[in-house]
Amino acid sequence: MQTQGQVRSANLAAALACLRDGGPRSRARLATDTGLTKATVSSLVTELVERGLVAEGAVHRPGSVGRPGTLVGLAGGVCGIGVEVNVDYLAVLALDLAGQVRWESRTALDVPGLRPVEVLARASALVSEARANQAAAAVGVTVAVPGGVQGSVVRTAPNLPGWVGTDVAAGLAGLGLPVTVGNDADLSALAEVSAGPHAGVPDLVYLTGEVGVGGGVVTGGQLLRGSTGLGGEVGHLALTPGDAPCGCGRRGCWETVVGLGALLRAAADPDDPLRDPGRDLEDRLGEVVARARAGDARTLEALAGIGTGLGVGAAVLVALFDPAVVVLGGYFAVVGEFLLDPLRAALAARVEDADRVALSTLGFTAAVRGGAHVALQPVFDNPTIVPLEASA
Amino acid sequence: MQTQGQVRSANLAAALACLRDGGPRSRARLATDTGLTKATVSSLVTELVERGLVAEGAVHRPGSVGRPGTLVGLAGGVCGIGVEVNVDYLAVLALDLAGQVRWESRTALDVPGLRPVEVLARASALVSEARANQAAAAVGVTVAVPGGVQGSVVRTAPNLPGWVGTDVAAGLAGLGLPVTVGNDADLSALAEVSAGPHAGVPDLVYLTGEVGVGGGVVTGGQLLRGSTGLGGEVGHLALTPGDAPCGCGRRGCWETVVGLGALLRAAADPDDPLRDPGRDLEDRLGEVVARARAGDARTLEALAGIGTGLGVGAAVLVALFDPAVVVLGGYFAVVGEFLLDPLRAALAARVEDADRVALSTLGFTAAVRGGAHVALQPVFDNPTIVPLEASA
DNA sequence: TCCCATTCGTTCGGTCCCTGCACTATTGTC
DNA sequence: GACAATAGTGCAGGGACCGAACGAATGGGA
Numbered sequence: 001m002q003t004q005g006q007v008r009s010a011n012l013a014a015a016l017a018c019l020r021d022g023g024p025r026s027r028a029r030l031a032t033d034t035g036l037t038k039a040t041v042s043s044l045v046t047e048l049v050e051r052g053l054v055a056e057g058a059v060h061r062p063g064s065v066g067r068p069g070t071l072v073g074l075a076g077g078v079c080g081i082g083v084e085v086n087v088d089y090l091a092v093l094a095l096d097l098a099g100q101v102r103w104e105s106r107t108a109l110d111v112p113g114l115r116p117v118e119v120l121a122r123a124s125a126l127v128s129e130a131r132a133n134q135a136a137a138a139v140g141v142t143v144a145v146p147g148g149v150q151g152s153v154v155r156t157a158p159n160l161p162g163w164v165g166t167d168v169a170a171g172l173a174g175l176g177l178p179v180t181v182g183n184d185a186d187l188s189a190l191a192e193v194s195a196g197p198h199a200g201v202p203d204l205v206y207l208t209g210e211v212g213v214g215g216g217v218v219t220g221g222q223l224l225r226g227s228t229g230l231g232g233e234v235g236h237l238a239l240t241p242g243d244a245p246c247g248c249g250r251r252g253c254w255e256t257v258v259g260l261g262a263l264l265r266a267a268a269d270p271d272d273p274l275r276d277p278g279r280d281l282e283d284r285l286g287e288v289v290a291r292a293r294a295g296d297a298r299t300l301e302a303l304a305g306i307g308t309g310l311g312v313g314a315a316v317l318v319a320l321f322d323p324a325v326v327v328l329g330g331y332f333a334v335v336g337e338f339l340l341d342p343l344r345a346a347l348a349a350r351v352e353d354a355d356r357v358a359l360s361t362l363g364f365t366a367a368v369r370g371g372a373h374v375a376l377q378p379v380f381d382n383p384t385i386v387p388l389e390a391s392a
Numbered sequence: 393m394q395t396q397g398q399v400r401s402a403n404l405a406a407a408l409a410c411l412r413d414g415g416p417r418s419r420a421r422l423a424t425d426t427g428l429t430k431a432t433v434s435s436l437v438t439e440l441v442e443r444g445l446v447a448e449g450a451v452h453r454p455g456s457v458g459r460p461g462t463l464v465g466l467a468g469g470v471c472g473i474g475v476e477v478n479v480d481y482l483a484v485l486a487l488d489l490a491g492q493v494r495w496e497s498r499t500a501l502d503v504p505g506l507r508p509v510e511v512l513a514r515a516s517a518l519v520s521e522a523r524a525n526q527a528a529a530a531v532g533v534t535v536a537v538p539g540g541v542q543g544s545v546v547r548t549a550p551n552l553p554g555w556v557g558t559d560v561a562a563g564l565a566g567l568g569l570p571v572t573v574g575n576d577a578d579l580s581a582l583a584e585v586s587a588g589p590h591a592g593v594p595d596l597v598y599l600t601g602e603v604g605v606g607g608g609v610v611t612g613g614q615l616l617r618g619s620t621g622l623g624g625e626v627g628h629l630a631l632t633p634g635d636a637p638c639g640c641g642r643r644g645c646w647e648t649v650v651g652l653g654a655l656l657r658a659a660a661d662p663d664d665p666l667r668d669p670g671r672d673l674e675d676r677l678g679e680v681v682a683r684a685r686a687g688d689a690r691t692l693e694a695l696a697g698i699g700t701g702l703g704v705g706a707a708v709l710v711a712l713f714d715p716a717v718v719v720l721g722g723y724f725a726v727v728g729e730f731l732l733d734p735l736r737a738a739l740a741a742r743v744e745d746a747d748r749v750a751l752s753t754l755g756f757t758a759a760v761r762g763g764a765h766v767a768l769q770p771v772f773d774n775p776t777i778v779p780l781e782a783s784a
Numbered sequence: 785t786c787c788c789a790t791t792c793g794t795t796c797g798g799t800c801c802c803t804g805c806a807c808t809a810t811t812g813t814c
Numbered sequence: 815g816a817c818a819a820t821a822g823t824g825c826a827g828g829g830a831c832c833g834a835a836c837g838a839a840t841g842g843g844a
Contacts, residue, residue: 007399007801007830028821037803042822066820067810203619217712219623224611226714227595231611237711238704238742239631250742312630319629320609320712322618350630350642397802399830420792432831434793458791459839 011036012383015044016053019074020097020380021200026060026069045072051386052077052137053097053379074098078379078386079136081177082371083123084144084184085168087111087159087211088281090119092126093365094134095372097379099195102134104365116163120171127175139379139386141177142371143168144184146210150229152181158247159211180374184208184367186223186232188360189216191370192327196361205323206360207234207310208330212247213255217321224321235259239313257309260331263288266302285334292338300338307339311346318351329360403428404775407436408445411466412489412772413592418452418461437464443778444469444529445489445771466490470771470778471528473569474763475515476536476576477560479503479551479603480673482511484518485757486526487764489771491587494526496757508555512563519567531771531778533569534763535560536576538602542621544573550639551603572766576600576759578615578624580752581608583762584719588753597715598752599626599702600722604639605647609713616713627651631705649701652723655680658694677726684730692730699731703738710743721752 014034019025022033031041048054055075059068076096084091088110094103105126111119123143131138145168147157152169154160169179189206192198202221208214215234217224224231235255236248244262246253256262260281267288268274274284291299314326328336336359348354362369379386403426410425411417417425423433440446447467451460468488476483480502486495497518503511515535523530537560539549544561546552561571581598584590594613600606607626609616616623627647628640636648648654652673659680660666666676683691706718720728728751740746754761771778 011802026821038822039804039824040802043801061811064820065812065818067822069821201619203617203623219611219616219618220614222612222614224616224713225595226611227593227716228714231595231712231714233711233714238707315630316708317712319625320623320709321616322620322623322625324619397829403831418792429832430793431795431833435830453840456791457789457841459793461792 009382009384011040012044012048013381015041016048016074016380016383019054019072024057024071024073026071028069030072048383049075050388051383053383053386076100076102076136078139078376079134080372080375080377080379081127081130081138081141082144082187082368082373082375083127083141083172084367084371085111085119085123085160085163086146086184086367090123090126091365091368092123092130093368093372094130094136094138095369095376096136097376101369102136103130104368105130106364112160112162116166116168117171120166120168124172124174127172137386138177138375140180140375141172141175142180142182142187142374143172144182144187144367144371146184146214148230148233149181149183152179154181155229178375178378182371182374183214183216185214185216186225187216187368187370187374188214188329188362188366189218189232189327189370190223190373191362191366192329192360193218193221194373195369197358198325198327201324203321203323205232205314205317205321205326206366207314207317207326207328207332208366209258209260209328209332210330211260213259214330215317217317217323219321219323234313234317237313237316239316254309254313258306258313262309263302263306263331263335266305267291267299281331282334285331289335289338292335303335303338304342306335307342308346310339311343312350314343314357315347315350318347318353318356323356325356325358327358327360329362329366333360333363401774401776403432404436404440405773407433408440408466408772408775411446411464416449416463416465418463420461422464440775441467442780443775445775445778468492468494468528470531470768471526472764472767472769472771473519473522473530473533474536474579474760474765474767475519475533475564476759476763477503477511477515477552477555478538478576482515482518483757483760484515484522485760485764486522486528486530487761487768488528489768493761494528495522496760497522498756504552504554508558508560509563512560516564516566519564529778530569530767532572532767533564533567534572534574534579534766535564536574536579536759536763538576538606540622540625541573541575544571546573547621570767570770574763574766575606575608577606577608579608579760579762579766580606580721580754580758581610581624581719581762582615582765583754583758584721584752585610585613586765587761589750590717590719593716595713595715597624597706597709597713597718598758599706599709599718599720599724600758601650601652601720601724602722603652605651606722607709609709609715611713611715626705626709629705629708631708646701646705650698650705654701655694655698655723655727658697659683659691673723674726677723681727681730684727695727695730696734698727699734700738702731703735704742706735706749707739707742710739710745710748715748717748717750719750719752721754721758725752725755 027041031038057071060071074097079094079096082093090109091106148155154163154166157163168181172179185208204218206216213235215232217232236253244256246256344354423430449463452463466489471486471488474485482501483498540547546555546558549555560573564571577600596610598608605627607624609624628645638645638648736746
């Protein structure tokens, strides 16, 4: 904060944040809510409308006497774009300022079979398609990758080993947009606190079950990053002195207990089609759910084992982070109905309040949604970065 | 941020923070460092001097041509006061804005044997003594208590059960100063990042060994609090399926493995004077160190066991929080020379970078120092809360 | 010895933005 | 139909910062 020019930005941001958090309202109401005067708010709203960030809505009938106000609310003039690069697909989602999904696509792609440069070129084309198919101007792109990231460079990627060292932002530089890169679980955690039933919760832990186990932690409204960007990485917690070897070279990591491999090994013999690595993952998960619903004892037992293992680890996370809720995503959410009871039982044996577990409702769009949200963040921080005729 | 009046506060705060973080310098240098103009900085410095927060120092000889500048730096016009209520003592420390300790006292007191009201009256008298014996005007008091706190009310206190429900701020209301209350380990963690070898480290975990084990976690420069203020409470982590019963009613909590009781049980038979609860704790710890230095096998083995247990738990903390350093305080620091090797060995088996462990150098003043630092924080956030003639 | 380049710190006019008040616009109630 | 109540907009005023110009203090060179 240095010049009074930044006062303007700060007040524009305050008004925008107020409209985001509390919904549309009249200028007069906005004035009392922000503590600014009506005159100032009038001027701020005029500028925000000129930048395409805010739009006038219907006339508000307050039911009482006096002149009715004109509602103003967030407009869809600009959007942020989230991209997810995962093992077998690319996903893109465009979210406008008002929180509406403007574009969504998901494309199967054998990512490990291609060079990163080729994958990023494909992703770039998908982003261009998203920009062309809806009116909002894109302000930024955030890419979710299944691994650790420093800056825009992938540092660790257990499931995409060929991507280590890849500068993802450089691969998308052709778009002419700011590109940021993040861990998929971290971005999913941000999606959970920005939309859905846990919107606005400042302390939340997100767990995603994939081949490994990913985690994203939000504390005090901020994503926990740690000194090297590896904070909240729960997959390789050494919780039990178990002997199962892990891909990381050590033994007893949490993901050897609750990862997808552990579930499939417990639920099916090696020659069972469930164990066929060539089959589509969602198909196999669907079959697990079908068997469990049919009451198959072995499947139910395997799921209960995963639930208990989740509870043991979640107990540590609850004790350390004290989140309001632990959200389960990825495959955990798909089979969640069979996990919650044993999970809560294991949790109740170890911590005070075992009731703070929920299943994600965002499904597989969590990471892209979180990415789009992150891409929009600079606009909320400083609305003046959007030019004046964005959607005049 | 709403009015341009707050611009002034923000810029005063920016200048003050700059001087705190980078040391004294000339006005011209401060202008380039803050990005403000010389004219503005001149005005800001004048006001800060009038508030007693900044003082002119020696003339700076830059060695090159040109008029030499006058150094300005943080002054000792105001101080924050930290108070620690613990099982067997009260401690008070006054820290001025420049980071100098202006007053320090520690008084033995049988806290469990008195009513909280009486203890707080005693603490209030000690604070008044501190205010009377040094010139800086006190701006606030922060009280460290060994337990969980919500607002200013003690919620959990394993070692001071009679304090649950006590409103600590109310007990010190007679001072006429803002009073905040915090957990002792949390405040110690803040002390570690505000002074000493780890000053400025944004991601740090502090562990303190007492009867129990306390923890304070700083991530992204912020204290981790969690949704109910219990974040970072490491003592009751369920790490091992051990059978040792814990005071919390469960089994296998970390503090049953590495707490002071575990050390003494492992190091001495029940009739050993070390196990005499009537003896002073520091005496007993001194004897442990003496025996270890003399090469006593049983003592060394017990300490190695504690070190290994610490490493097992620290591995979880390192994996989740990814701190730049884990600082050991309390009794861990006293016997630290015998803990570090087994601790690092256990850590190295579980995480990548096992070298981020250090012993606290602040000793038993960590909590009060952290408290005083917290008490000063509002001044750095908004220097205008200090009246204009603080030390005219 | 004297002058000048260089750097520090202050003074002064200008600009931007918020504030407070006055004023118009619009609606419901008596 | 008059009045009260609420919404939104113009206008003068003031506070804070910026840029430029100026005096102050020092070292170096002729």
